Each structure stands twice: as C-alpha cells, then as structure tokens.
Amino acid sequence: MNVNRDIIARLEALGLRYYITGSEALAVYGEPRQTRDIDIVIDAGAADYERAIRPAFADAYLVNDLIAGADRSYGAVIHRTEIAKADLILARSGAWAREALDRRRRIDDPVLGSAWFVSAEDLILAKLDWSDGGASERQVRDCRSVVRIHPDLDWDYLARHARELGVVDLLESLRGDRPG
Numbered sequence: 661m662n663v664n665r666d667i668i669a670r671l672e673a674l675g676l677r678y679y680i681t682g683s684e685a686l687a688v689y690g691e692p693r694q695t696r697d698i699d700i701v702i703d704a705g706a707a708d709y710e711r712a713i714r715p716a717f718a719d720a721y722l723v724n725d726l727i728a729g730a731d732r733s734y735g736a737v738i739h740r741t742e743i744a745k746a747d748l749i750l751a752r753s754g755a756w757a758r759e760a761l762d763r764r765r766r767i768d769d770p771v772l773g774s775a776w777f778v779s780a781e782d783l784i785l786a787k788l789d790w791s792d793g794g795a796s797e798r799q800v801r802d803c804r805s806v807v808r809i810h811p812d813l814d815w816d817y818l819a820r821h822a823r824e825l826g827v828v829d830l831l832e833s834l835r836g837d838r839p840g
Contacts, residue, residue, distance in 0.1 A: 690805035
C-alpha cells in the first residue's frame, strides 16, 4: 500500500485544494532529501479539519489534534499499521498563501501519482519562511538547490512575496547563487 497516495486520494475525495510541499516537492524541483513524512498544505480552516478531514481519515489513521500557532496551524495523520505520516498544514491567510494555492501545479509523480505540488517559487518562499531567519541551514541549502536547477524562476514574484514574509535578505542571498 502506498500510504501517501491514499492520503492524497482522501484529500481529493473531500474536494479540498491542497499542494505537496517540503521534501517531496524538493525532489521535484531540487536536490532530493529524504524525510520520514510528507508535508501537505490544505486550503481549509480549523472547522474543516474537525468536520471533514478527521472523519475522512479516522478509519485507518490516527488523526492528531490541530495545533494552532501565531500564524499557522497544522495537524497530522499517522497510518495505523504502516510507518507513514503526513503533516497537514492549514493554508494561512494573506496574499502569498492565496497565490501559492492558485499557482500550484499538477504533476505526475512516479511515486505519488498525479498530485498537486507547490510551485518552485513558492517552495523557495516557504522554505525561507520556515528557516527561522536563516538559522536552519538545511532549509536555505534546499532553496539554493532549487535556484541552481531552475534558472527561469520568477524573481519579481519572489521579491514581492519575500517582503510580505519578511525574508528579503535571505532571498537576496540566493540571487547570487543563480547560474550563469
């Protein structure tokens, strides 16, 4: 059983917009890095998590309670018999969060099948945002690999949303990593 395919199929059956981000998206856009879970951003609120997501997974998964932070909320589903976990990150409000959902891309992934993935630019922005001001060298290194592999990034889009996320300096440091 491919648990991650099952998770994606359940989200699609609910009709929720989502995209895969984190290391699974990095495998599409940059140098792959293995982690033990899949990260999925879902266009849903806390009420949707309890009313729709929890019941859709409860038969085969442990569904963690939603953890609400200052600017983001997330939960997780853990398969009851397989060693597999998905972090379910509720999409934030704000211009970047809305545009990232609109810019997602349907990709036929050899492992996950046809699924929605974050765009390369939005993966960079998300990783810079999660980097804790650059303290997470791993997140910044992931961004550098995407920049090296994708010379056609939309730098105007990146710059516009880097201001919103407060990662302008980190983004500027990546500009020097561009090929050519």
